[in-house]
Amino acid sequence: MLEKPLTSHIRADGVPLTLREYELQGGYQSVRKALLNMTPQAVQAEVKTSNLRGRGGAGFNTGLKWSFVPLDAPKPKYLIANADEMEPGTFKDRLLLESAPHQLIEGMIVSAYALQADTGFVFLRWAYHTAAKAINIAIAQAYQAGYLGQNILGTGFNLEMHLHTGAGRYMCGEETALLNSLEGKRATPRAKPPFPQVSGLFGRPTIVNNVETLCCIPHIITHGAEWFQKLSLTADAGTKIYGVSGKVRKPGLWELPMGTTLRELIEEHAGGMQDGLSFRGALPGGASTDFLVRDHLDVRMDYPSVAAAGSRLGTGTVIVLDDKTSVVGFVRNLIHFFAQESCGFCTPCREGLPWIEKILQAMQSGDGRKEDIPMLELHTRLLGPGNTFCALAPGAMEPLQSALKYFREDFEAYIREHASLEHITV
Amino acid sequence: MLTGEEIIEIEKAIHVVPHRQAACIEALKIVQTKRRWISDDSLKDIATFLEMSPAELDSVATFYNLIFRKPVGRHVILVCDSITCWVMGYEKLHEYLQAKLGIRHGETTQDDRFTMLPNPCLGTCDCAPALMIDHDLYRNVTPEQLDEILERYA
Ligand SMILES: Cc1cc2nc3c(=O)[nH]c(=O)nc-3n(C[C@H](O)[C@H](O)[C@H](O)COP(=O)(O)O)c2cc1C
Ligand code: SF4
Ligand code: FES
Numbered sequence: 001m002l003e004k005p006l007t008s009h010i011r012a013d014g015v016p017l018t019l020r021e022y023e024l025q026g027g028y029q030s031v032r033k034a035l036l037n038m039t040p041q042a043v044q045a046e047v048k049t050s051n052l053r054g055r056g057g058a059g060f061n062t063g064l065k066w067s068f069v070p071l072d073a074p075k076p077k078y079l080i081a082n083a084d085e086m087e088p089g090t091f092k093d094r095l096l097l098e099s100a101p102h103q104l105i106e107g108m109i110v111s112a113y114a115l116q117a118d119t120g121f122v123f124l125r126w127a128y129h130t131a132a133k134a135i136n137i138a139i140a141q142a143y144q145a146g147y148l149g150q151n152i153l154g155t156g157f158n159l160e161m162h163l164h165t166g167a168g169r170y171m172c173g174e175e176t177a178l179l180n181s182l183e184g185k186r187a188t189p190r191a192k193p194p195f196p197q198v199s200g201l202f203g204r205p206t207i208v209n210n211v212e213t214l215c216c217i218p219h220i221i222t223h224g225a226e227w228f229q230k231l232s233l234t235a236d237a238g239t240k241i242y243g244v245s246g247k248v249r250k251p252g253l254w255e256l257p258m259g260t261t262l263r264e265l266i267e268e269h270a271g272g273m274q275d276g277l278s279f280r281g282a283l284p285g286g287a288s289t290d291f292l293v294r295d296h297l298d299v300r301m302d303y304p305s306v307a308a309a310g311s312r313l314g315t316g317t318v319i320v321l322d323d324k325t326s327v328v329g330f331v332r333n334l335i336h337f338f339a340q341e342s343c344g345f346c347t348p349c350r351e352g353l354p355w356i357e358k359i360l361q362a363m364q365s366g367d368g369r370k371e372d373i374p375m376l377e378l379h380t381r382l383l384g385p386g387n388t389f390c391a392l393a394p395g396a397m398e399p400l401q402s403a404l405k406y407f408r409e410d411f412e413a414y415i416r417e418h419a420s421l422e423h424i425t426v
Numbered sequence: 427m428l429t430g431e432e433i434i435e436i437e438k439a440i441h442v443v444p445h446r447q448a449a450c451i452e453a454l455k456i457v458q459t460k461r462r463w464i465s466d467d468s469l470k471d472i473a474t475f476l477e478m479s480p481a482e483l484d485s486v487a488t489f490y491n492l493i494f495r496k497p498v499g500r501h502v503i504l505v506c507d508s509i510t511c512w513v514m515g516y517e518k519l520h521e522y523l524q525a526k527l528g529i530r531h532g533e534t535t536q537d538d539r540f541t542m543l544p545n546p547c548l549g550t551c552d553c554a555p556a557l558m559i560d561h562d563l564y565r566n567v568t569p570e571q572l573d574e575i576l577e578r579y580a
Contacts, residue, residue, distance in 0.1 A: 127545070
């Protein structure tokens with residue numbers, strides 16, 4: 001049976017399969033199975049049993065998330081694929097969007113059926129032009145084949161599907177800000193409750209799921225929840241599209257069993273560090289995760305194991321820090337990103353991030369002071385969970401707080417020795 | 427004034443949402459595709475067409491990084507300045523472009539050919555450093571390749 005369900009049908013050149021080719025590889029089977037032989041409740045139950053956890057970063061149980069949508073609520077109801085992928089260091093959804101668009105659409109049809117949603121949106125970031133083309137073609141082919149539109153497979157189930165491309169803003173990935181953006185507003189987050197499942201897009205019940213999450217659905221329905229669980233090495237089910245970037249020999253993406261260790265990713269799949277460099281640390285799942293260090297190389301990359309090591313699996317795309325790259329420069333680059341992309345809605349984030357950036361900049365230009373480190377630590381608390389409106393600011397604090405914990409001497413050295421430790425580009 | 431073609435495309439975007447205003451980002455993008463940027467006049471025309479106030483539309487337009495409220499050149503260069511590209515030395519590309527084109531981020535060359543802007547992670551970090559020119563993505567870019575790449579854009 002398939003070991004790499006999400007990617008084994010992807011061609012080596014990355015060109016997406018036509019609908020016909022995809023069907024010959026087993027594509028759209030889950031649509032037949034779900035719509036013809038299963039109730040929406042049964043599809044939901046299968047997904048819940050599979051223990052699929054959302055791949056967008058938070059790792060929320062997908063079946064549980066779905067269960068809050070009132071099935072009998074009048075239409076319209078919406079299903080949205082979050083394809084905004086803008087988390088620095090994250091490049092996994094691009095592969096699924098560009099090279100396997102039918103798999104996403106298949107997953108959306110089955111999910112929409114399970115939720116009795118009648119409208120689907122793919123919310124795609126502006127920069128993914130190749131993906132936009134692929135998805136538009138795939139949607140048109142799916143309509144032609146009768147998988148989308150009215151009375152799908154003669155079952156009376158209707159689903160319209162649209163592609164929306166964004167206008168470039170990290171906040172569009174936050175699910176309630178995404179809803180505002182789809183409504184033609186600024187991408188600022190919404191207060192919860194009400195939760196989107198009850199009152200989301202245009203005030204209607206809505207589910208937002210990550211692209212990779214939705215791409216798991218066809219396989220869970222076709223092959224069963226139990227099979228899906230067995231793909232994994234640990235209690236978190238399925239495979240994961242892991243990635244590694246930074247100064248390793250072979251940066252890339254690989255679909256591997258959930259729970260693969262950080263060491264295996266870096267040493268085997270990414271080919272180890274480039275010559276003359278050694279591994280100092282890594283952000284395991286994008287810019288908003290805490291550093292892991294050498295002691296953590298044998299941590300299994302699943303949700304509870306990475307959490308137990310003090311970080312988060314996040315998007316599962318690892319950013320490697322080598323021993324010749326400045327830690328302060330690394331963190332400053334991340335904070336700069338978050339400061340730029342902050343929506344400005346709440347004060348700690350809007351004012352705090354630029355302040356942090358200024359402190360780090362001062363350190364780098366030799367103006368660091370002893371009080372700076374306690375000031376940075378204070379910020380990690382003031383911008384931490386519970387003090388801001390959304391998860392952007394707490395996410396931004398994760399690499400900073402863990403850098404202060406593991407690489408404190410680097411910050412102190414900058415203050416002590418002033419500007420003598422500039423970023424070294426090899 | 428919006429052109430007939432623009433109106434047709436905007437109407438298509440309005441069709442998939444429950445009210446006209448919801449299509450405003452789509453409308454801004456449609457007009458920008460034709461005219462490179464959103465001038466005050468374009469903004470007013472779109473706002474009128476969508477039954478919004480220009481101020482309301484401007485609050486949306488100015489929120490998004492890739493809606494241009496100032497003129498841009500014929501080609502827009504987006505240089506990824508996020509973490510992996512920084513680790514992999516994007517600054518060298520940026521410095522080279524700055525010297526070669528004589529512009530800094532946010533500026534346009536005198537001949538109106540290029541505007542250069544920083545952009546967050548382009549989602550191709552395994553091939554860093556990366557940049558985009560218009561809709562084209564360039565990966566694993568070295569300063570040596572830039573001359574040849576730039577020549578493709580008249
Ligand atoms: C600032 C911010 C940006 C986010 N960007 C994305 C994104 O680009 N893609 C994504 O799937 N989730 C993103 N998320 C997470 C979403 O809010 C949401 O949790 C996710 O789409 C849910 O899908 P899942 O349950 O399938 O993981 C972001 C969250 C925050 C706070
Ligand atoms: S934490 Fe930052 S991004 Fe989130 S709502 Fe507040 S200002 Fe906006
Ligand atoms: S950091 Fe530049 S493409 Fe991701």
